[in-house]
Amino acid sequence: KEDVIATVDMARRAMRLIGSDRQRVYCVYGPEVQAVYDSRDFVLINFKRALDDGDIKPFFQPVIRSLTGQIHSFEALARWNDPDRGTIPPSQFISILEETRQIHLLDLEIFRQVCQLQQSCQRMGLPIPVISVNISPVDFNSCDIVAEIEKIRNQYQIPSKYLKIEVLESVIVSAPDQLKEIIAQLHDLGYEIWMDDFGSGYSSMNNLKDFDFDLLKIDMAFLENFTENSQSKIIISEIVDMAKRLGIETLCEGIENRSQSDFLKEIGCQYQQGYLFAASMEPDELRNFLGEAGQQLENVSLSDYYSQIDRVNVLSNPTHSLAEQNSSLGENIDVPMAIVEKDGCSINYLYFNHALKRLLAIAENGQAVSAENLAKTPSVDKFLLEQMDRCQGKSQAISASYEEGGLHVKIRMRWLASQEKSSFVCIVTSEHYQE
Template structure:
């Protein structure tokens, strides 16, 4: 454990007192408990380990002297909030509280108050302080083990904005133990073939036929059964071994695809997930090309899913590789769209064939109406950009029907099928591998062309021009003392009113008879109810014009209305 550089004279953590904060060091405190059992009843204590997020930023902004001042303020707040308990320094930006009299709930409250106080501190930079809590069980334990468990709990909430602390428990202990197992047995699992490829079918919403598969890595351990990918993928990414696993999955996918082709079965495009580290630690393009050449499979049947987190760094290089993949005939999809802060920037910067909507939008589908609006907006945006759409995590009939209605083309989730090993498909070939349940290549092209239609657009048949258009003629009209002016009008509105001889709203009103004009606004001029609407048909210059006026808002003597007009006669002639 190191002190911040530039923090004054070097002090060993095995000395009694920290020269910066004046606190006792944890290492010294633990050494005393080992020497003298009566020094402190550690076996009955609760250890809370604190870590300042992005502490380097404080040092960079305010110099190391400013960082030291921050630590002293941090110490002061802890001593005030945890009066009567032991507050210690663990090195770097870590402070520790060892308490005998506080419950987890009481500690959690103090953590919240600590963050509130440190956020208001001028050198706080809105840095969040995370904490891990370990509760001793009353049996003698090695102090370093207790500290490690509190630290481990703290690491559980790193990067999770809405969680300030975690408590070490049996579940966390098991998760940690599994991670250690992954580190120690990865090579063995790789060499002995414990990693298997599971395939989850992807379905077309319009015909409910299989039109693709996603390849997913599974670790089937002879002693532990299935090890969760949430465990081993995180570990392999952390120790920079994930590219080795992904290369193996790509090879197996190409092999399985070759087997289906040779066996005369209905094969489909298969997507494989690429990590950010695949681009950094390997020549991923070469890895894919070699596997495709080795098994002689069509490139258009290999889909590369790039998760949003991959775009966090080295964007230019990543963009070049994606471009090369697509130029060579591979499909490239963006995975987990909407899960990251840079979703829309990625659409602006890169070209994709498909956009996979993050499954989290469907988790609260029934309880949160906003989810439906967001999903529809994503589908609408993707189609305007010429990108196909897929929703993952579909689990109910209602979700499926909604996605079909808004024009989301493909779906994936437990509603249709769970991920399965290749043997399950082989054992159910008649059911899973025939053209009765799978799209043919001709069907795929046929339905992909259908998928370009945007059912959410008010002009779904208009050829997309990378432009934002609205074919509904609409204007915002402001009125004051029966004098009206146009605040906004779209192109369609001006085209419509010109078709019956008017150039602006005042000319439209001048064409009305006094009685009609009075009828037009009489109910709305003094309206206070948002969205109150009047609809009517008028004869203007021998044209039948359908008109709708809606009151929007009032400010003093001014009022604003939405005004829509459609020349029915002109449209009937067309």
């Protein structure tokens, strides 16, 4: 009953939906197929209008530093809220814009709105939030993306240290030479480059050898069936260990529960992101939050200090120098350790691993004692402060012994960093310790 040309066009549309899915043998044209193309047509017809009308804007999801629990930065996520259709998920417009080579218009508009928000925070006397922004591989061929980014940043006078650039790992396959050049240009301008969705299907160890990334965002797929699947923990641990040895930071996204978060801190993953901490915020919500955040927000002036501490590889012997840690490949020993911070005459435990908790419990003859409380007694604090003074500013680790009330331990301590406060890593051994 249909025109032959129209019928063939319908069949072609159904065929295109199969794509590269080898498990689908055929697709019949019907309302579901038509709905997909109606959605596609809506995006193509209304995208530029939505940009002009302000219907597309960034939402901001916090990124948490595992070591302190403070918010280190925010990721800008594009959201389209149509007056008639309501929220349009990114999955319904990102791929279409990439296919039609319009994605650079979206990426640059999100970048512009991010810089505009940062400028407004500065003028309101609020902390300037550090924000990461995604750019698509398609941008590389659609415009001079580096020049366009710089033009926007300079317009709003935002220092590049407040902006991180996220690039999908798939770009390495599609445009490796361009990516190397763009990373070099952005680094020269002071930006950090983050690899997004590491492990999502394109992963190759050569990517880390050949490209100078500052941070890996570990794909959330690794967290599926996390509690039941021990293989996920092994893989994530190995990624973090490898990245630490290469001098690359790690961020795991999709964190939904405390057990995932605790595990990531235990293995030394520097950053976490997910609904456990907060949902994404609209620009006005973010400004309100920044006005009340207080100690929840990391002071940008201390970011380098905490990053130095975060370079410690807790999956190897942390009292060794970084060069020695990198040479002890595959060591991954279960070392009882803590990372302690000296603030005046007080001590703050930034990291306290399970091996140390077990050690102190055994040292107390198996009694149910909180390891953290045991370590924070005045005599232990006094002992540690004395060793910190000995260790301060030295490149080599120092050793010392402590004995009181039947507790006999030896520590080895190494200075990590100083800026207003000083931090140290120490490992603990005891003659009472049993495997």
